[in-house]
Amino acid sequence: MKKGKIHLLPLLFSAAVAAVLFYFLARELFSFFWHFDLLSERHWQHIITKWKDGWVLRKPKEVFFFIALLAIIPGYLGTWWLVHVFPWKKVLFFPKIYLDNKKKAKLQAQSLAAALGPANRQEALLTKKEPEKVIKISSQKLHHIDQLRGKGSSASHSSHTGNAVQGQATPANAGLDRFTLWENLAKGLEAEKIFTLRQMKIRSFPVNLFAITQDSLFLLCEGPEQGNVWETEDEASPAVWKTETGEKISSPLQDMVNARSVMQKYIKDKIPQHAKLGINCCMILDHGDISNTDKMLTFLDKWDISVLRMGTCKTSALPDTNALIEYIKSQPASSQELNDAIAVAILDLMEIENGE
Numbered sequence: 001m002k003k004g005k006i007h008l009l010p011l012l013f014s015a016a017v018a019a020v021l022f023y024f025l026a027r028e029l030f031s032f033f034w035h036f037d038l039l040s041e042r043h044w045q046h047i048i049t050k051w052k053d054g055w056v057l058r059k060p061k062e063v064f065f066f067i068a069l070l071a072i073i074p075g076y077l078g079t080w081w082l083v084h085v086f087p088w089k090k091v092l093f094f095p096k097i098y099l100d101n102k103k104k105a106k107l108q109a110q111s112l113a114a115a116l117g118p119a120n121r122q123e124a125l126l127t128k129k130e131p132e133k134v135i136k137i138s139s140q141k142l143h144h145i146d147q148l149r150g151k152g153s154s155a156s157h158s159s160h161t162g163n164a165v166q167g168q169a170t171p172a173n174a175g176l177d178r179f180t181l182w183e184n185l186a187k188g189l190e191a192e193k194i195f196t197l198r199q200m201k202i203r204s205f206p207v208n209l210f211a212i213t214q215d216s217l218f219l220l221c222e223g224p225e226q227g228n229v230w231e232t233e234d235e236a237s238p239a240v241w242k243t244e245t246g247e248k249i250s251s252p253l254q255d256m257v258n259a260r261s262v263m264q265k266y267i268k269d270k271i272p273q274h275a276k277l278g279i280n281c282c283m284i285l286d287h288g289d290i291s292n293t294d295k296m297l298t299f300l301d302k303w304d305i306s307v308l309r310m311g312t313c314k315t316s317a318l319p320d321t322n323a324l325i326e327y328i329k330s331q332p333a334s335s336q337e338l339n340d341a342i343a344v345a346i347l348d349l350m351e352i353e354n355g356e
Contacts, residue, residue, distance in 0.1 A: 014084035022079040026072065034065050178286045181311045182208050182222070185325065192329040195339045200346050205259035208284075212342055213331035216278040218324075219260065223285040223313075224252055231291045234299040253296075256281045257303045266349060271341045284321055286311035293317040 023038075030036040037043050057063050090097070186196045189211050197210040202219075211218040224230065227243025232251070239251035260279050268275050285307065290296060293315060300306060309318040 011084065014086075015080055018076065018080035018083040021083065022076045025079075026075065030068065033068075034061070036065070178222070178311060181286055185209065185220075185310075185321070188325065189328060193333045194328060194331075195334050197343060197346060201350050202259040202262050202346070203349055205255050207259070210342065210346065211328050212334045212339055213328060214334050214338070215276075216280055216331065217263070217342065218328055219256065219263075219279065219281045221252070221256055221281070221283050223283060223288060224249055228288040229291060230288065232296045232299075234296065252283055253299060253303065253305060253307070256283060256305060260305075262349065263345070266345050270345065270348075274338065274341060277338075281305040282324060283307045285309045285313040285315060285318065287313055289314040290318070 027038050030038055057066060182198075186198055186209055189196050189209075195212045197212075198208070200207050200210065206221070207219050208222050209218075209220040211220060224241060224243075226247060226249050227241075227245065229244040231242045232253075233240050233242060233248075234251050234253055239254040240248040241251050242248050260281050263279055267277060267279075281303075282305065286309075290307075296307065306324070307318055308321045308324060309315055310321045
């Protein structure tokens with residue numbers, strides 16, 4: 001076990017506070033019980049004279065007085081220790097800690113609520129659904145869908161880790177760790193019969209994971225590759241994020257909202273039987289830190305999206321992914337027809353981007 005370091009300044013501070021506190025307590029104690037003033041030279045001289053004259057302690061009050069005198073030094077040392085171990089930071093900064101925790105709780109609640117989608121999407125549960133249609137998918141697209149689901153494709157691993165390490169600030173082993181986080185997240189959902197698709201694009205916007213349930217699509221996207229500390233400027237036009245080096249990059253939140261609009265339009269135009277499907281956007285920061293989470297909160301409400309954290313992300317004000325993932329797992333499984341329709345929609349949108 002490592003011994004705790006002794007810091008001189010806190011030790012001197014606690015000694016001074018203990019001296020003041022103990023003096024007032026001891027003074028009141030001696031004055032109340034024995035009418036004795038610890039700072040009175042005349043009172044001390046009286047005690048010394050009585051002692052020299054052969055003072056014999058006969059009364060209990062005199063015995064306790066003598067014991068109290070002997071306990072002054074041990075009493076001060078004990079007070080010093082209590083003052084030293086007292087959690088001054090928690091007491092002195094309690095108002096700030098309370099406000100910070102309140103803001104954090106608000107951010108977590110609103111961020112998670114955005115990830116789960118607005119309440120009015122529950123109307124979709126009450127709407128009579130049209131009969132399912134059989135989607136015809138070519139063998140080439142089926143193979144591509146299997147690749148997107150991470151089945152029998154080693155390329156998906158190298159592709160993802162290659163993307164993860166493009167930024168100079170992100171070492172290769174960090175990219176592998178982040179890939180493992182996302183892969184475990186996908187496998188956890190699939191273990192609960194949630195249909196997932198990996199590493200796709202809606203036009204030019206990359207999405208790490210699609211999770212499809214009976215009534216919702218969840219777009220789960222990682223944060224920016226550039227930088228490790230970001231200051232959000234989503235109020236700018238165009239919306240941007242600033243890295244620790246001062247570089248400005250397109251806001252991933254705005255890009256995610258635009259991608260959702262593209263997917264919503266495609267579903268409305270091409271597969272209207274699923275027009276009531278809720279599309280929930282969530283950016284999961286698997287590394288780095290956001291320096292102005294309070295400011296970002298306004299735009300989470302405005303755009304109805306969420307930002308969560310996992311892995312080495314240092315933004316403690318953000319909620320972790322556990323609650324959202326457990327919520328997705330609890331939803332009814334999607335039908336094969338819906339899975340096929342969404343998979344084809346994604347491939348179509350990727351082909352549009354590639355100009356095929």
